Amino acid sequence: MKSITAEILAIGDELLLGQTLDTNSHWLSAKLTETGIRVIRRTAVGDNEADILQAFAQAEARADVVLITGGLGPTHDDLTKPCLAKYFNCEIKIHPEALAEITAFFQKRGRELTETNRQQAALPVCCEKITNTIGTAPGMWFQRNGKVFVSMPGVPHEMKKMTEEIVLPKLRTIFNPPVIVHRIIRTAGIGESFLADRIAGWEKQLPAHIRLAYLPGIGEVKLRLTATGTDKDTLHLELEKQTGLLLPLIDEFVYATEDEPLEKVIGKMLRDKNLTLAIAESCTGGYISHLITSVPGSSDYFVGAMIPYAYEVKMRQLGVKPETLEKYGAVSEPTITEMASIVRAKFNAHIGVATSGIAGPGGATPEKPVGLIWIAYSDKYKTVTRKLMLTHDRLLNIKLTATAVLNLIRLNLPR
C-alpha cells in the first residue's frame, strides 16, 4: 500500500526568533501519524514572501498533504493568505459567508467590527473556506493535481479544533490512508525504565505490525501500542489481546486503558461511587483544583477547596491546630494529616486531600529542603500520608505533586 505523506509548515518570525515554541507542528505530527498519514518533513519559515513561496513549492513537490499554520492575523506582517493566493494564482475577495461569521462573532461579544477585522473575511477565490467557530481567521483548503494544501490559524486551540473537526475527517475521506489502530495504556507511579524492565518479555513477543512506544509525562508514563494493517476490527482484537497480556504485569500502576487523564478517571470513579471531594492545597497553590475542574461536570463531585497559603490562613480559616503548626511546622506529617481531615469535615465531603511542601526555590531549611512535600488522603475509614522528595524546579514540583495526589485518590477510594 502506498503511504500517504504530509509536510507541516509553520509560518511566523516569532518561531525563527525563538520567542514562540512551535507546539502546533508537534501536535499535528502526532495527529497525522495517528490518522495513518506519514509526516516526512516539518519546516518553519518567517514572515517573508520569497521564503514562504519556496517552502510551498518544495513541500508540494514532496508530499501529498501540506498543513500550514500561522501568518493569518489581520496585521501587515501576516503573509500566508497573499502568498497562497499568489501560489495558487487567484484573487482575494470578501467571502460573504465568512464575513457573516466574523460579523456574528463580533456582535456576540458586543464589539465593533473594524475594517481590519472585515479583511479577515477576504479569501483567495480558489480555496474552500474552513469555518473558525472559536476565532476570527477562517482556514483555507486548496486542492490541485491530487494534492491538498490546508492553511490554519496559528492560535493553538483554533487550529486544533479545525484539524479534528474538519481537516482530518476530510483527509481520511480523500486519501483513505492505511488502517492504524492505537491503544493507550496510562500508568502513574512508576518510572519509564522500571516499566520497560517489567514488560521486556511481553514487548519481545509483539508481532512486527504492532509497535510499542513509551511516552513519558509528568509523574506518569503512557504506553502506546500502534497496529498497522487493513482491517480495523482485526487490529482492535489484536490490541485487545496484547493489552490483556500486558495488564497483569503492571496492574497496580495502570489507571486507564484509554487516553484519559488521571483527573478524568478520578472524576468518573467519584461519580460512580457517589462520593464528593474537597481539597486543602498549600504548596500546589490551586493546581490540583484546576485539574479537577478542567473536567466538564466536575461540580457533580468536587465541592470545593481551600488554598491556605499563609500560615495565618492555615490556622484561622482552615483550622489546623496552632500547637501542631508550632511543634511540627506546616510541612510535616501531623499538619498534613490534620489538613486532609479538616477540609473533608469543613466542606462536608466524603474525601479530603491535602498538600504542603517546599515547592522552591525559596523557603527551604536544613531539615526541610526544596522538593520536600507531604500529601494526604482522608475518608471516614482511614487517613493515608505520603512524603515526596522531588526536584528543584517549582513548576515541576507542583505538577508532580498533583499527579501523586490524584494517584493517591485513585488507590485509596473506598470500594
Added chain:
Amino acid sequence: MKSITAEILAIGDELLLGQTLDTNSHWLSAKLTETGIRVIRRTAVGDNEADILQAFAQAEARADVVLITGGLGPTHDDLTKPCLAKYFNCEIKIHPEALAEITAFFQKRGRELTETNRQQAALPVCCEKITNTIGTAPGMWFQRNGKVFVSMPGVPHEMKKMTEEIVLPKLRTIFNPPVIVHRIIRTAGIGESFLADRIAGWEKQLPAHIRLAYLPGIGEVKLRLTATGTDKDTLHLELEKQTGLLLPLIDEFVYATEDEPLEKVIGKMLRDKNLTLAIAESCTGGYISHLITSVPGSSDYFVGAMIPYAYEVKMRQLGVKPETLEKYGAVSEPTITEMASIVRAKFNAHIGVATSGIAGPGGATPEKPVGLIWIAYSDKYKTVTRKLMLTHDRLLNIKLTATAVLNLIRLNLPR
C-alpha cells in the same frame, strides 16, 4: 550590512511522529537571534538518508550557517554522521583524541567501553571535532566555501553546552554578525486588530531597521520591536525612543515593557505596595491561584484562596448570604460583589477578587448562557465588577477569565 543567515535542521523519526517536542530548534533560534545571526528556516526530517541529504543541500544553498541536531546515537537508525561524510565526500575514521575522551568518559563512570561506544569516536576526516564534555557523541564542524555546518547531539543539555561554549563564540569570530536588539511590550484587554488600528500611525513612521510583530496570546497581545544595526547602545536608545512614542497611544492596555507575564507583574506591584491578595474563585476552579503561585516568592503577597465550587460551600464556608444566592443566583453581580469583599475580610487581605460563571459545556440556563462570567475586585476603597461574555470552550473560558481578573487587579490597585 549583509546579514548572516542560519538554518536549523533537527533529525529524528521521533520528531515527525510527534513523540518528542523539538525544544532544541526553539532554543537554538533564540540563541542565534541574540548573537545577531538571522534564522531563516527550521526543518525537521526523519532518519532517512535521501531526506537528510536533500535537507543539507537545500540549507547550504540558502544559508551561511547550518546547525544540525540529533541522529548521532550509537544505533543503526542514526544516520547523521554517514550522511555528513557522504555529503562532504570524505571517509569516516576513528579520531584518536575523540577515542581517548570517550574512553575516559566511560572509565570515570566505571562502565565498560563497548564496540558500539567505540564507534562514536569515528568521525568524517574532513571535519573538526567538537568535544562533548558531558556525553559520548562528539560534535562535528565542517566548513567549505565560506559556509559552516555544525552537527551536535540531540540530547538537550549536551547540545546547549556545545553551542554556548564552542559554536557561538566561533561563529562570532568568523562572521562578525550585526547587532540585534529586541523590546517586548505586553498588553491585555485589547484585541490584536484594535491594537493595530490604534498604533497604525506610529507603526508607519518606524524606520526600516526596526520591525514590529504582533504576538497574540490568551486575552493578551505581545508587541515585539526588533532593531538591527551595528551599535548595541544606539539600538537600545532607538527602541527606548520608539517605546516612548508608542506607550501614550495604548497606555491603559500595557502591563509590561519587558517580557514578563501578568501574574509576575501583579506580584511585583503587590510586593512594592505591601499589599496582600485573597481569591474566591468559583468558575476558574483554582487556575488564577495557580498562576499567582507559579511565581517564586508569591507567599509574600498571596495569603490564600477559597474555591467554593458547590452552592453549599459558597454559603457555609465562604459566607455569601443565602438570600443573595436565592434571589440573584450564583452567577450574578450581587453574588460576585459579596464574594470579593467576603474573601478579603475572611482572609484578612488588602485585596479580594472573585469569579463566578458558566464555564460550560453544562450548567447554562436561557438567562445565563455558557460563557457568561462575572468577576469582581474589592479593596477598602472600592468594589469593581465586570461581566464577561466569553466562548463555548471550558478551558479557554477559564484562561480568558484569569487574564481578565489579573488585569482587573492591575487596573484597580490603590496608588
